[in-house]
Amino acid sequence: MVAIKCGIDRLKIDSSKMDLHLHYGLITNESAVDDQGTPILKVLLDLEFKIKTIFSPEHGFKANGADGSFQPHGQHARLNIPIVSLYGDQLSPSEESLKQLDALILDLPNIGVRYYTYLWTMMHVMETCVAYQKPLILLDRPNPLGGDLSMSEGPMMQPASLSFIGSWNVPIRFGLTLGELALLIKKEKGWHRLDLQIIPTAHWKRYMNCAQYQYPFVPPSPAITDLDTIFTYPALCYLEATNISEGRGTEKSFKVAVAPWIHIQSLISNLEKLDIKGLRFDESVLIAKGNKFNQETCFGAKLVVTDPNLFRPVYCGMILLAMIKSLFADQFRWMPYPTHVNRTGEDHFVRLTGSTKLKHWLEHAPLENLDGLTPLLACEGWVHRCQSIMLYD
Secondary structure (H helix, E strand, C coil): CEECECHHHHHHHCCCCCCCCCEEEEECCCCCECCCCCEHHHHHHHCCCEEEEEEECCCCCCCCCCCCCCCCCEECCCCCCEEEECCCCCCCCCHHHHCCCCEEEECCCCCCECCCCHHHHHHHHHHHHHHHCCCEEEECCCCCCCCCHHHCECCCCCHHHCECCECCCCCCECCCCHHHHHHHHHHHHCCCCCCEEEECCECCCCCCCCCCEECCCCCCECCECCHHHHHHHHHHHHHHHECCECCCCCCCCCCEEEECCCCHHHHHHHHHCCCCCCEEEEEEEEECCCCCCCCCEEEEEEEEECCCCCCCHHHHHHHHHHHHHHHCCCCCCECCCCECCECCCCCHHHHHHCCCHHHHHHHCCHHHCHHHHHHHCCCCCHHHHHCCCCCCC
16 A cells, blocks of 8 residues: 655655745644644644644534534634634635735645535635735645546536535536645636645555555544545435435444435345445444434445445435435435525535536436436536646646
8 A cells, every 4th residue: 555645744854945934824624634643733833834823624623513513713722823713704714814924824634525615615715815915835635535537526516506515616526636626726716826835745646545545544524434434425415405314423424324214125125236336235224313313213225335446426326315215205305404604504405416407307207317317427628627737647
């Protein structure tokens, strides 16, 4: 297994090009660590960087805040450094919070899917850096789902569906690192004045997913608890918009699709007939926690990825939803999913998918038209758009 070096590791080896006299703001949380498992705030301070302000994304600086919940500002208890939340009263750094800063450093985990909000926090930070002429140094990390753009899955964004879980026209599974995505956004937004420096990852190749390289894993948010979840999350996140539990709050978070009214054998036997590549369905029974079926016994399927190089999670997620909706039509319901950035929770499925097309497909006998799903997940023009910004082979 290849031992990679992320941007922070390369900075440890050689920080000679960085000005240690500057005052920096750091956009990160404690799940962003170096190759020894050390949070990057400590790494940078040990390198004698002057970190004057911490900016934290959704889930807060500790990366343990509940999904979609308001995150307040705070203070680092030991270091007395202010922590400015970018998922609370503001989604971007304010002019006031930048006054004493010469430049910003960003190091955030990348999950590889569009609706994971850290990448949109990055875009808001970029926009702020343009407005206030602050340099941005981005410490890059691999895309844990891999960088093979032929495995990208849409839909692409419809303009009417733009939100904080999809703020630019990229596919759901986009196959870029955050550094590459930053270069694409800078180019397509016309932010030519942005002073953007990227310190790339070393030894990572585009074909590699997180099961093929060695690096410490720290949960980037409470519900993504291990590397297995990295692969199943892009298939099961859509359950948030339904009355099917994704196992949140249990040891099977984002690994299952369960409900009290699902008949296990019926669901799994019908799913197995579809022969979805790179995936096995196991029976699952669990006591649910949280907002859906709390403390009730739920039944359904657990997703076990057998070959990440073949598994197409968005396709699988839509097939799974279609099957449950077809088999249990009397029980299935769409549900709102309130968050800090979508207070009513309405249209959550459309915001997740970035398009009305998949919901329309699901509403109209999808199991009789499986061939109609593939075109809906196409990524028109995506590879062409990415050609000029790719940092890795």
